[in-house]
Amino acid sequence: MSALRQITEVTWMGLTSLPTRKGAAAVVVMGIAGVVGVLVALLAMRDGFEATLGQTGQADEAIVLRAGANSELASQIVREDALLIARTPGVSRDPQGDPQASAEVVVVANLPLRSTGTDANAQIRGVGPQAFALRRSLRIIEGRAFRSGRRELLAGQGAARQFRGLNPGGILMLNQEPWMVTGLFATGDATESEIWADAEVVQSTYRRNAFQSVRVRLADAAALAQLTAGLAENPQLRVEASTTQEYYATQSVRLRRLVNFLATTVASIMAVGAVFGALNTMHAAVAARTREIAILRALGFGAAPVVCSVLLEGLLLALTGGLLGAGAAWVVFDQYTVSTLGANFSQVVFAFRVTGALVRDALVLALAIGFLGALWPALAAARMPIPEGLRTR
Numbered sequence: 001m002s003a004l005r006q007i008t009e010v011t012w013m014g015l016t017s018l019p020t021r022k023g024a025a026a027v028v029v030m031g032i033a034g035v036v037g038v039l040v041a042l043l044a045m046r047d048g049f050e051a052t053l054g055q056t057g058q059a060d061e062a063i064v065l066r067a068g069a070n071s072e073l074a075s076q077i078v079r080e081d082a083l084l085i086a087r088t089p090g091v092s093r094d095p096q097g098d099p100q101a102s103a104e105v106v107v108v109a110n111l112p113l114r115s116t117g118t119d120a121n122a123q124i125r126g127v128g129p130q131a132f133a134l135r136r137s138l139r140i141i142e143g144r145a146f147r148s149g150r151r152e153l154l155a156g157q158g159a160a161r162q163f164r165g166l167n168p169g170g171i172l173m174l175n176q177e178p179w180m181v182t183g184l185f186a187t188g189d190a191t192e193s194e195i196w197a198d199a200e201v202v203q204s205t206y207r208r209n210a211f212q213s214v215r216v217r218l219a220d221a222a223a224l225a226q227l228t229a230g231l232a233e234n235p236q237l238r239v240e241a242s243t244t245q246e247y248y249a250t251q252s253v254r255l256r257r258l259v260n261f262l263a264t265t266v267a268s269i270m271a272v273g274a275v276f277g278a279l280n281t282m283h284a285a286v287a288a289r290t291r292e293i294a295i296l297r298a299l300g301f302g303a304a305p306v307v308c309s310v311l312l313e314g315l316l317l318a319l320t321g322g323l324l325g326a327g328a329a330w331v332v333f334d335q336y337t338v339s340t341l342g343a344n345f346s347q348v349v350f351a352f353r354v355t356g357a358l359v360r361d362a363l364v365l366a367l368a369i370g371f372l373g374a375l376w377p378a379l380a381a382a383r384m385p386i387p388e389g390l391r392t393r
Contacts, residue, residue, distance in 0.1 A: 024281040025317055031274040032321030032369055033328065036362045039267040040329035043361075044352040045338070046259040050252045052350035056189035057244025061134060062224055064214040064231070067238045071251070072106045072212040079103070081237055085214045088234070090227030092217040094133070100217035102128035105199050107206050109174055111163040122163055124153075124174065125194045126202030134215050135187060143168035143183025148198045151179040151205070158192035158349030160184055161337065166195070175205050190248060193349045215244070271369055278314055278373020310378035311371065318370020322363040330354045 057063075064085050069075035077085070085091075086101035094100055105126040110119040129148065132138060146152035153172060160166040170181045179197070186192060203209065218224055228241050334354040 028274070028278045028281045028314075028317045028370075028373070029321040029324065031270075031277040032318050032366050033325035035267055035270040035274050035369065036322045036325030036366050037329045038270060038325075039263055039365065040326055040354060040358050040362050041333050041352070042259055042263040042266070043358050044329065044333050044354045046256055046263075047355060047358065048350045048353040049348070050256060051353055052190050052348065053248040053252045054245075056187075056191060056248040057246075058136070059243055059245055060218045060221070060223075061244045062216050062218055062227060062241045063244050063247050064216065064239050064241045065212075067240050069240075072104075073108070075212050077103070077211045077214060077239065079210070081239070082211050082214050084234060084237060085231065085239065086216065088227055088230040090216075090219055090223035090225075090230060092219040092223070094130075098130075100130050100133060102131040102134055102215045103199060103211040104128065104131070104213050104215060105202050105206075105208055105210075106212040107202060107208070109195075111165065111172075113162060114164050117164070120163070122159060123194045124202060125196050126199030127196055128199050130217075131196070131215070134217055135191060137187045137189070138185050138191070139187075140183050141186050143181075146182050146197055149201065150198065151177060151201055152182045152197065153179050154183050154185055154196040155181055156192035156194050156196075156349075157184050157186050158337075159195050162193070162349050177205055190348055190350070218243075267365070271365065274369045275373045278318070278370055279376060281317075281373070307378040311374050314370040314374025314378075315367055316370075318366045318373075319363065321370075322366025325366070326354075326359045326362050330359070 065075040082103035086099040111122040155166040333352040
């Protein structure tokens with residue numbers, strides 16, 4: 001009998017005996033399902049946050065911050081410097097000859113969450129007249145834009161889902177002053193987590209005399225170098241420029257490191273437990289089939305087919321658990337919308353993303369757990385002396 005046929009026969013006999021060991025098999029399946037489900041959920045949160053920030057910004061749009069600032073809240077640009085930045089070579093101009101630049105002020109306000117009613121940080125962005133032209137993906141989906149010089153707000157739909165009081169026509173108290181919500185906007189990126197207003201009015205309300213950033217449209221693909229050189233040549237300016245794509249990509253680095261650490265730690269601890277669970281289960285399976293395996297060996301079946309059959313059984317249980325865990329994570333978490341603190345200490349709304357790559361990696365982990373859990377019992381079954389196995393009852 002060929003080795004492949006021997007492996008098939010021994011494996012089939014092992015699988016047909018699974019119903020008599022369904023309790024022990026369920027321990028392996030559920031243990032591995034738990035590992036895979038937790039791992040996929042954590043990494044789906046990481047990928048969702050990264051995707052939301054990665055979609056924010058444009059390659060032909062730059063953000064200028066104070067030198068050394070790693071976020072807008074840590075930056076401060078006085079009005080005179082904002083005017084100089086807008087006039088720097090490399091900044092595109094509209095048909096009227098005006099620089100396509102928006103000096104913006106960012107503040108954080110406490111607003112009640114829809115889910116719990118407790119206060120959380122919401123980002124209020126005061127923008128200039130060119131802000132709508134700069135954000136080409138922005139579209140107003142309900143109501144209208146705010147009017148310059150008035151206490152009016154335009155809320156992102158992500159912020160409106162997260163916080164109370166952001167329905168069009170509603171009145172919101174900011175710094176003890178009433179503001180009217182005029183509409184909702186959508187962008188498909190992290191900007192939806194913001195609430196927009198006129199920059200001058202926001203500065204007046206919060207007693208600010210400076211901006212946090214200046215957004216500019218670049219004249220062409222090579223304009224960033226021109227802009228950077230122009231800013232560096234001006235001794236009055238101590239600022240740095242980067243594309244908005246690069247800026248938002250860097251904002252996800254801290255969360256990525258944290259989630260990767262949590263995912264690695266939690267999954268490793270759970271995986272060790274799952275390996276021992278699989279080890280005990282496969283030892284029990286081999287013990288229950290000791291006499292059967294000895295008879296097969298006496299009939300001429302080799303040790304290799306026995307090892308392969310036990311390994312294949314362990315891998316099958318692991319794959320079942322992996323598919324169950326990944327499927328549960330996909331059903332529960334894919335596109336599940338949550339929010340977390342961003343680099344500006346304000347809530348960023350994003351959706352979990354359960355991707356094919358995550359599921360693939362999780363199934364590889366599941367199979368590795370199954371292989372490790374079944375390897376020692378498989379080798380023990382192959383090394384068992386035939387006379388000793390035949391005496392087993």
